[in-house]
Amino acid sequence: MIYSYSSITERQTEGNILKPFSALKFFKENKRKGLMTFIVLILSICAISLITVMINSIHESFDVYTQPLTKYSLVAGSTSDLYLNQSVVDKLKSDTDIERLIPCDTDGINTNFSIGGSAVVGTFANVSNLKYLLGKFNDVVKEGRLPKNNTDEIAVHQRIMLNKNWKLEQIVGNKVDSKEFLSGSYKIVGVLDGPAITFVGTQSNREKQYIKNGLDITKPIEYAVFAKPGKFDAVNKTLESINVNDATVSDFNTIITQSNDSFASINTTLIGVILAVTIILSISISSLMYLIYLQRSDEFGILLAMGYRKSFIYRLILKEILFLNIISWAIGFLLAYLLIYLLNYFVYNPQGSVLNFFSVNVFENTLCIPIVATIFSILPILSKMRKQDPITIIERRD
Amino acid sequence: MIECKNLTLSYKDGNRENLVLDNVDMQINNNETIVLLGPSGSGKSSLIYLLSGLKNPTFGQIMYDGVDIEKYNSKQFSDLRRKKFGYIFQQHFLVPYLKVIENVLVGAPKMSNTYRVKAQQLLHELGIDQYMNKRIFELSGGERQRVAIARALISEPDIIFADEPTASLDHNTAVEILKLIKKYKESTTLIIATHDTSILDGNESIVRIEHGKVIRDNNAESLSTLKNQTS
Numbered sequence: 001m002i003y004s005y006s007s008i009t010e011r012q013t014e015g016n017i018l019k020p021f022s023a024l025k026f027f028k029e030n031k032r033k034g035l036m037t038f039i040v041l042i043l044s045i046c047a048i049s050l051i052t053v054m055i056n057s058i059h060e061s062f063d064v065y066t067q068p069l070t071k072y073s074l075v076a077g078s079t080s081d082l083y084l085n086q087s088v089v090d091k092l093k094s095d096t097d098i099e100r101l102i103p104c105d106t107d108g109i110n111t112n113f114s115i116g117g118s119a120v121v122g123t124f125a126n127v128s129n130l131k132y133l134l135g136k137f138n139d140v141v142k143e144g145r146l147p148k149n150n151t152d153e154i155a156v157h158q159r160i161m162l163n164k165n166w167k168l169e170q171i172v173g174n175k176v177d178s179k180e181f182l183s184g185s186y187k188i189v190g191v192l193d194g195p196a197i198t199f200v201g202t203q204s205n206r207e208k209q210y211i212k213n214g215l216d217i218t219k220p221i222e223y224a225v226f227a228k229p230g231k232f233d234a235v236n237k238t239l240e241s242i243n244v245n246d247a248t249v250s251d252f253n254t255i256i257t258q259s260n261d262s263f264a265s266i267n268t269t270l271i272g273v274i275l276a277v278t279i280i281l282s283i284s285i286s287s288l289m290y291l292i293y294l295q296r297s298d299e300f301g302i303l304l305a306m307g308y309r310k311s312f313i314y315r316l317i318l319k320e321i322l323f324l325n326i327i328s329w330a331i332g333f334l335l336a337y338l339l340i341y342l343l344n345y346f347v348y349n350p351q352g353s354v355l356n357f358f359s360v361n362v363f364e365n366t367l368c369i370p371i372v373a374t375i376f377s378i379l380p381i382l383s384k385m386r387k388q389d390p391i392t393i394i395e396r397r398d
Numbered sequence: 399m400i401e402c403k404n405l406t407l408s409y410k411d412g413n414r415e416n417l418v419l420d421n422v423d424m425q426i427n428n429n430e431t432i433v434l435l436g437p438s439g440s441g442k443s444s445l446i447y448l449l450s451g452l453k454n455p456t457f458g459q460i461m462y463d464g465v466d467i468e469k470y471n472s473k474q475f476s477d478l479r480r481k482k483f484g485y486i487f488q489q490h491f492l493v494p495y496l497k498v499i500e501n502v503l504v505g506a507p508k509m510s511n512t513y514r515v516k517a518q519q520l521l522h523e524l525g526i527d528q529y530m531n532k533r534i535f536e537l538s539g540g541e542r543q544r545v546a547i548a549r550a551l552i553s554e555p556d557i558i559f560a561d562e563p564t565a566s567l568d569h570n571t572a573v574e575i576l577k578l579i580k581k582y583k584e585s586t587t588l589i590i591a592t593h594d595t596s597i598l599d600g601n602e603s604i605v606r607i608e609h610g611k612v613i614r615d616n617n618a619e620s621l622s623t624l625k626n627q628t629s
Contacts, residue, residue: 307480309476
């Protein structure tokens with residue numbers, strides 16, 4: 001081929017001109033066409049991320065609340081009898097797998113760490129046992145001191161303090177705030193820190209209340225059961241074998257079993273929401289994409305006429321849709337991260353709580369949207385493209 | 399060289415068999431300029447489609463440089479059409495969201511700086527290098543067709559198939575466009591289908607197509623006869 005190369009003009013062209021069919025070219029040059037898909041995807045991915053993180057926070061809160069139960073188990077009187085059955089007490093005392101049995105009483109503080117709120121369990125026992133208990137929990141007194149025997153004092157974990165906006169020396173309980181779970185009134189004398197979010201008080205003072213209410217405090221009401229090292233599961237197995245008419249056992253397994261049903265329904269709802277969003281979204285995006293690519297029939301027809309292979313065009317369409325979805329996913333994900341950061345900063349952290357954004361299921365739940373949307377989009381377009389005849393396009397006179 | 403033997407194209411319309419091309423035998427030598435002349439529906443475009451591999455014949459053989467194109471596999475055939483053939487259609491079919499130079503590069507067998515420079519040269523030779531970075535909608539009909547010509551030429555094809563390349567243009571632009579296409583005839587075989595004799599200058603080999611049959615003339619006299627007939 002002879003061209004007159006003498007007249008070359010080295011006019012510089014703007015931008016990257018060597019890739020007219022790069023994956024982002026079409027949507028970059030036709031921002032309006034991809035905009036709707038882009039926005040819908042970003043918002044959906046952001047919404048799914050937020051829902052997943054919120055539900056994760058319920059799971060995490062549950063883990064936090066049940067953390068003490070990974071160190072000890074509680075055995076209390078049955079629902080029909082406040083006092084513990086003597087045979088149960090004897091059984092526990094004779095169990096060689098048990099390191100220590102602490103006579104105690106438990107109560108709760110209502111918190112709002114997660115959606116719906118929950119109660120944190122606290123233990124009332126004598127001071128020497130409280131020291132042992134906190135040692136087992138790996139919790140320490142960060143500020144102030146432990147409650148003294150025969151006082152209306154409690155030491156509270158710093159995250160509960162933050163969540164309730166309590167201060168050291170403050171008097172708390174349902175006597176000062178009727179909405180509070182904790183019965184009675186107590187002065188906060190210490191702030192705890194450590195993995196177990198809990199609170200502690202002295203039992204003797206609670207006993208006074210029981211006597212006042214006409215209860216026989218010589219009879220055992222509740223025990224905190226600590227297993228010897230390596231015997232935690234064996235002890236829990238023994239506790240779970242106790243007849244429900246004889247005692248109420250609260251151990252980690254029991255709590256997990258009890259909560260499994262509610263978590264199962266939460267998880268099913270989450271999956272349902274994700275499925276519904278994914279399917280509705282994928283169908284909508286697929287329709288939008290189909291329209292966009294239908295408008296590009298001439299372009300693809302002429303490429304086929306010029307000798308481009310169908311596989312090239314399929315790859316181009318796949319790349320374009322995939323890139324749009326991936327970019328939308330990344331932006332949606334970042335937006336969700338930003339929102340979680342703001343929620344943590346303004347709402348959760350001041351309550352002593354935190355929404356954890358980075359978990360595998362946030363990736364999984366959001367990734368299924370671009371994947372399914374790509375598949376839903378690509379299939380009808382490719383099916384249409386398969387039947388594409390360039391002659392029909394060339395011969396069209398319009 | 400491209401040749402065809404017993405080339406037949408027909409399609410069924412209900413129970414009726416419509417014959418578009420009837421046993422066409424033809425040989426087109428390298429660097430030859432062939433004008434397929436005939437009224438609308440005579441089979442000019444169909445012959446172009448068959449020769450360029452856009453359509454399969456009902457019957458017959460097409461040979462490119464002595465090789466039956468049926469013998470090419472899908473990739474070889476695609477390569478043949480992208481590298482050896484250039485296409486210009488009645489409508490420009492340029493990609494609207496690409497710049498002028500990018501549209502020219504669509505016709506290149508691969509994307510490289512060599513082809514970028516070549517695209518710039520072609521646009522310069524066709525007198526539209528000032529529009530290199532413009533979008534298609536900013537160009538006139540004639541300018542768009544020039545871009546389509548540059549796109550067809552960038553791969554330095556052995557054969558250019560031009561199907562009614564001037565039909566959507568006014569007479570003066572049509573003459574000018576045809577001149578531009580013919581500018582490359584020294585190194586390229588040109589096969590042009592048209593029904594407009596007024597744009598021809600008599601230097602072409604004329605092939606008349608009537609009712610799917612081909613009548614080949616080799617002189618300018620037949621063109622003047624044709625021109626007289628149509629005027």
